[in-house]
Amino acid sequence: MKFGKIQGFSLLLDRVDSSVYTRGELVSGRVVLVLGGKLPVRSLKICAKGTAEVHWLESRSVGMNTVYCDYTAYETYFRKRQHAIRDSGELTVLQPGRHEFRFSFQLPEENLVTSFEGKHGRVRYWVKAKLHRPWATVKKSKREFTVIEPIDINTPSMLASQAGTTEKIARVWYRNLGQVSLTAKIERKGYTPGEVIPIFAEIDNCCSRTVFPKASIIQTQTFIARGTRKQKKSVVATLLGEPVTTRKRVSWHGRPLKIPPVSPSLLQCRIIRVEYTLKVYVQIPGTSKLSLELPLVIGTIPLHPFGSRTSSIGSQYSCDMDWLRLTLPERPERK
DSSP states (O other): OOOOOEEEEEEEESOOSOOEEOTTOEEEEEEEEEESSOEEESEEEEEEEEEEEEEEEEEEEETTEEEEEEEEEEEEEEEEEEEEEOOOSSOEEEOSEEEEEEEEEEOOSSSOOOOEEOSSEEEEEEEEEEEEOTTSOOEEEEEEEEEOOOOBTTSHHHHSOEEEEEEEEEEETTEEEEEEEEEEEESOSEEOTTOEEEEEEEEEEOSSSOBEEEEEEEEEEEEEETTEEEEEEEEEEEEEOOOBOTTEEEEEEEEEEEOOSOOOOBOSOSSEEEEEEEEEEEEOTTSOOEEEEEEEEEOSBOSSOSSOTTSOHHHHTGGGGGGGTOOOOOOBOOO
16 A cells, blocks of 8 residues: 655644734634545644743862853643544544644633743743554654733832932042932832833032933843853843033933834743843942932833723733843843
C-alpha cells in the first residue's frame, strides 16, 4: 500500500486578530491536516502549557581557570492535554484530503502571570499539536498566545498620590557650593501604557552652579534563581527640564511625561519581577546628582474604562497592546 505525504499540518486559534486571553477564559482552535494520500497514524495529541523560565551564566576566575555558574529556575502555571486521535494500540488510517480536529481548554482562574520576554527570562503560553506516525519522526505544530493578568489601577492603593522630598549640600573637593532641594509629586501610583503622567516638582537651587532637572521612568527586571538575583534596569521615557540658575527656584506644574508601550508590572511571579519607578533628579555639574524615586505600577485596566469591566482583557487593552510587539532599545540607567 502506498501512502501519500503530508501536504499541510498547522494549528490555528479561533481568535484571529488578537490571541490575547486572561484567567478563566476558553482557548479554542483547530488542528488542520492536509493529506495527499492515505496516512497511518498512531495518535494526535494536543498539549497546552504556561511556564516561566529564568537562565543566566556567571563566571569567576579560579587560579588559571574560568569557572561558570549556571542559574536556572522554572515554574509551570498550567498543563493541559487532549487526544484528537487516541493511541489504542492499532493504527488509524486517515483518508486523503483535509482533516480538522477541534480542541478547547479553559485557563485556570488563578496563578497565572502576564506574558513577558526579558533579557534573562520569559513567561510564555502555547499550544502544540503532535502527530505520531509509525516509522517516522513526530510531526509538530506550535502556536503561542498571550495571557494578561488584570491590574486594575482604579483601586484605592493605585489611586493614592506619591510624593517625596530630598536635599543635599553640593560639594567639590572641600569646597561647599550650597544646598539644592527637590520636591516631587504625582497624582497617583497606577497608570497604563499610553497615559501621560503630570509631574509636579519644585527645584530650589541655592548653590553657586546652574543645575539641570530631569525625570525618567525606570524599568527594573529582576530574575531570581537559586537564591540569587540578577537585575537589569532600563530608562523607558525621559523628560528634560530647563536649567535652574544659581539662587533660583523653579516649579513644574504638571509637566507631562508619556508612558511608552511597555509591558505591565509583573508582581505575582516568584522568579521574575518587572517594576517601575519615576525618578526625578537634579544634575549638579562636578558632583553627584540629587535624586528622588516615586513608585509606579503599570496596569492593564485603565482609569474609569468605558464599558463593562467583565469584558475580555484583550478588548479592554487593545489600544495599548503595542508592548507585545515592541523590544525596547538597550538604554541602561546611568549611575
